[in-house]
Amino acid sequence: MSTDSDTIDLESAYTAVSDTYKGKGDIHAACRAARKASPIFVGDFIRQFGVPTNAGMQQGTRPTFALFRHQDVMAVLRDASSYTSGFIAEGLGAFFDGLIILAMDGEQHRQVRALLQPAFMPETVNKWRDQIDAVIRKDFLEPLAGNKGADLMKFGLEFPIREMYALMGFPTDNPDAYRRYAGWALAMVGGNQVDPAKADEARRNAGIAVRLLYEAILEVVAQRRVDGSQGDDLIGRLLRAEHEGRRLDDHEVTTFVRSLLPAAGETTTRTFSSVMALLLTTPGLQERVRADRALVPKLIDEAVRFEPVATFKVRETAREVQFHGVTIPKGAFVQCMVASANRDEEVFERPDEFDIDRKPKPSFGFGFGPHMCIGQFVAKMELNCAVNAILDLFPGLRLDPAMPAPVIEGAQLRGAAHLHVLWD
Numbered sequence: 001m002s003t004d005s006d007t008i009d010l011e012s013a014y015t016a017v018s019d020t021y022k023g024k025g026d027i028h029a030a031c032r033a034a035r036k037a038s039p040i041f042v043g044d045f046i047r048q049f050g051v052p053t054n055a056g057m058q059q060g061t062r063p064t065f066a067l068f069r070h071q072d073v074m075a076v077l078r079d080a081s082s083y084t085s086g087f088i089a090e091g092l093g094a095f096f097d098g099l100i101i102l103a104m105d106g107e108q109h110r111q112v113r114a115l116l117q118p119a120f121m122p123e124t125v126n127k128w129r130d131q132i133d134a135v136i137r138k139d140f141l142e143p144l145a146g147n148k149g150a151d152l153m154k155f156g157l158e159f160p161i162r163e164m165y166a167l168m169g170f171p172t173d174n175p176d177a178y179r180r181y182a183g184w185a186l187a188m189v190g191g192n193q194v195d196p197a198k199a200d201e202a203r204r205n206a207g208i209a210v211r212l213l214y215e216a217i218l219e220v221v222a223q224r225r226v227d228g229s230q231g232d233d234l235i236g237r238l239l240r241a242e243h244e245g246r247r248l249d250d251h252e253v254t255t256f257v258r259s260l261l262p263a264a265g266e267t268t269t270r271t272f273s274s275v276m277a278l279l280l281t282t283p284g285l286q287e288r289v290r291a292d293r294a295l296v297p298k299l300i301d302e303a304v305r306f307e308p309v310a311t312f313k314v315r316e317t318a319r320e321v322q323f324h325g326v327t328i329p330k331g332a333f334v335q336c337m338v339a340s341a342n343r344d345e346e347v348f349e350r351p352d353e354f355d356i357d358r359k360p361k362p363s364f365g366f367g368f369g370p371h372m373c374i375g376q377f378v379a380k381m382e383l384n385c386a387v388n389a390i391l392d393l394f395p396g397l398r399l400d401p402a403m404p405a406p407v408i409e410g411a412q413l414r415g416a417a418h419l420h421v422l423w424d
């Protein structure tokens with residue numbers, strides 16, 4: 001993969017990230033067995049899957065514990081003063097000049113979150129619905145309709161970054177630029193490589209991508225400031241926002257915008273793949289959803305419970321804590337097994353069944369507590385528009401019997417690589 005190229009191959013960049021975070025083993029089976037054996041695992045539970053954790057290179061050098069129950073995962077994720085995220089800056093965050101919200105704690109996190117939050121609330125996102133829907137239909141699905149068949153992941157790979165590109169307020173005269181941004185954003189995520197044979201190249205590519213993305217965004221930000229910092233889009237809002245009693249400078253706006261692209265792109269792509277795979281492989285489901293579109297949000301919520309993209313979240317203890325009679329010292333890593341908590345039989349009946357009719361209860365596919373996904377309403381809106389448009393434009397949608405059926409896989413990041421379908 002060449003990160004310098006203007007025409008970066010999105011598919012191979014995405015596959016490289018999938019390979020890095022795929023690991024080995026069946027995460028659901030491992031969590032089920034672990035949950036049965038004990039609510040707490042003393043040691044590095046994630047190690048067995050061979051994936052890079054957020055703890056990056058520090059893994060193995062500190063006491064590590066894993067939690068499996070719904071109530072325990074919730075307790076950790078909601079208490080950001082006892083369980084901190086700052087260590088993430090030493091792994092992936094190194095690429096973001098420390099300005100990655102995911103890796104902020106305490107007052108700094110609260111302030112930055114307050115700054116960004118208004119741009120992502122439902123009342124703002126709802127105003128974007130028509131624009132999101134138009135991009136999906138006009139730019140992607142209507143031109144495809146006459147083909148009567150496709151791998152929907154080509155669309156799935158591109159539309160989330162294309163949407164963010166529009167919502168952030170990038171210029172509309174260069175609509176293909178988002179493809180380059182998407183490739184760079186993926187190269188950044190791929191920088192956290194565990195395979196020593198690939199680590200150097202992956203880190204080098206990530207470094208180049210970080211710089212190229214920075215330069216491209218900075219140019220737009222500087223121009224927007226010159227033009228008067230108007231607009232309801234994200235860049236316009238950030239240019240006008242106050243932080244610690246002063247305006248954000250171009251460097252800060254650029255760095256925030258850059259850190260949002262990887263957070264917004266491939267998470268939505270993977271979720272789209274799981275939503276569609278479950279819709280197409282669950283008997284009778286497509287007919288029901290096609291006839292009653294009010295079921296689309298339930299389909300999305302249940303897919304995020306059943307197959308969360310990120311199967312675990314790691315936190316560091318800021319003080320000594322107790323779980324199930326085990327003392328976890330200050331400075332330890334706590335692996336919150338989201339894939340397990342989302343299928344905890346004490347909370348969800350028949351947890352291993354995909355059932356869009358189940359009673360809504362919190363699950364952790366978008367996280368929980370102070371760091372809960374700030375973009376969840378955008379993501380759900382995009383997914384909702386995508387599913388509806390596919391059902392509207394592709395009558396008789398079905399899996400292509402000549403091609404392999406979609407498989408949702410991955411130990412750390414889950415999703416299906418392909419969605420080969422036909423329609424009438």
Ligand code: HEM
Pocket residue numbers: 085101102103113260263264265267268269271309310313364365366367368370371372373374375376378379380
């Ligand atoms: C279906 C798609 C998505 C999924 C599954 C997802 C998942 C998550 C999760 C699990 C977290 C919590 C991380 C933690 O606790 O350490 C998170 C945080 C975050 N997400 Fe998303 N996300 C998605 C889409 C988006 C989109 C579209 C955006 C931007 C528009 C976005 C921006 C963010 C940001 C900025 C954070 C950090 C929030 C903070 O630390 O306060 N995400 N996301």
